[in-house]
Amino acid sequence: MLEYAQMYSQALDTADASFTGFNRFAHDRNLARPGYAPFKTPNADTLYSNAWLDLSHGPVVLSVPDAGTTYFTVNFLDIYGNSSNISARTRGFGPGKYAIVPLGWEGSLPDGVEKFTVTTPYCWILMRVLAKDLSNPARARQVQNGFTLQPLSQPDGQQESFPAPAGSSAEQYLRVLDWIVRNAGYPVTETALVHRYRAIGVGLGPEAIDKAFADPDLVAGIKAGHAAALEALDNSSRLSGYPAATWKMPADTGAYGYNYFYRAAINTLGTGANVSIENYPFNTFADGDGDPLDGGKHDYRLTFAPPPPARFFWSLTLYDAKTRELSANPIARYIINDRTPGLVRTGSGAIPIAIQHERPKGKSLNWLPAPDGPFYLVIRAQGPEPALIEGKWLPPAVQKVKP
Structure with a gap:
């Protein structure tokens, strides 16, 4: 229902501010910030692009530019939330042309176009392009511009009307x-x-x-x-995934099989989850004592020693638990990642992070501002290394600062 509602808004409802129609990209030119509307729990260091594909009339060709050294993933989600990728991980950084076809399609394709099969004729593309410089994502915008969609055929008959997903009855x-x-x-x-x-x-x-x-x-x-x-x-x-102490680690995110409840729980927390081999996420709503994270009650510390082992990038992002959105704060910092300006490391290379509502004293910590209330944390490792996938790296507990 949640994915369908997004499809209806973007591809069908001409009165909606996000309307683009089917088979067209809508590029977000700015990074997600508090109040980001398309979906919950967004990344804060990648530019998003969205497109809904209607493959019921035939393939749509995706053109991929030469991305240089800029990480990207074109994440395809079928109508049920199952994920597959054309990305720097699966295809490299170079250019290519791919005919996106639904399961069971047979036909001929133009020379130089590779077939890429998705499982349902209505499919969501959630594309992410890494902004290496969070203050100026100009390079990421250039890479975005190189992605295009071109249907190989046009509708040739009446389609059944789509029901409006008004309300949640x-x-x-x-x-x-x-x-x-x-x-x-x-x-x-x-x-x-x-x-x-x-x-x-x-x-x-x-x-x-x-x-x-x-x-x-x-x-x-x-x-x-x-x-x-x-x-x-x-x-x-908030309980989704396998336990990793007080954190949760992915349980076949983006490839749910018959685990319908887990699929629904993940999409309720935030639609657009990728497969764990592309993005290995952890989330927690609790500190090391098992108590709910709350910036109005405690200050916290988290130390990465070492940080998440990732081929492309890692990040720690904070979200307001009431809205599931990025939390507004006076320094407009929503994320600590491997490219955070002035990132403080100890002599051993550890990364100490202060997670609290008020600015911490001293300069020996990286401050991730928390709301004056409940929040949760998400670790993302894009292109996880074997140590992550094999469970040899696990996130440290979030510890209360004792008075």
Whole structure:
């Protein structure tokens, strides 16, 4: 539902400020900051570009420029949030042309164009281009400009109308789900599961949904189940992943298989999660004592010794737990990364970080400002090294500063 709502806003709703239509990039020319609207828990050191592909009429060709030494990933997410990449990791930094095709497509392609298959005919591109200089992402903007999309054919008939995802009611959720299973496909191994949804009209069309919502007893059950699911997701999104002491590490992020609840929990926390071999993330809502992180109650310390082992870059980003957005602060710092100007290291190379609401005293610490309230932290390692993937590097606990 969350991805579909983004698709509707960007590709279908002409009255929406983010509207671009299908098969066109919308480039964010500035780094995400507090109030960033497209989705929650964004990176703060990459420029984003978004595009929704409609492959129901045929392939769309993605042109990739020569990125030099600038890291990028074109992250493809099918309508269910499963991820694949054309990136500096998978294809190198050089140029290329790729025909993005849906599963089962057969046809001829122009010379010099490589076939790249995605699993659903409606697909989200969430592209990230690294801004090496956070104060001036001009080079990242130049790289963005080199990415283009070109459909190989045009629509040749009427499409079924897309239901508007207004609000978050149980009825609207089922109308969207009905449209998705009939128009975007699903794995053949889930046929029996999807067939069971027909009891409440899903998979049979809008008239069947109307009929289901004309039955008071059925409506009561649907609404109760929907409310229980939302409550469970709200309670569980911060618990997603495998435990790594008080941190959580990825459990097949971006490649969920049959773990539907985990997929929903991850997307509730923030849509657009990548596979862990591209970006290895950790998150925590708790300090080393297991208490919720709260800048209004405590000052904290975190020391990387060493920092996350990553081929391309690493970062530590702080988010307001109430809004799941970057937290406004007086020095406009939302992230500590390997390119933070004036990054303080100890003689042994360790990186000590003060996470607190008020500016710390002295200059021996890197300050990551916290809100006067609950927050959470995300570590990202883009292009994780084997030590990360094999579990040999784990993040240190966030420690309270004792009075």
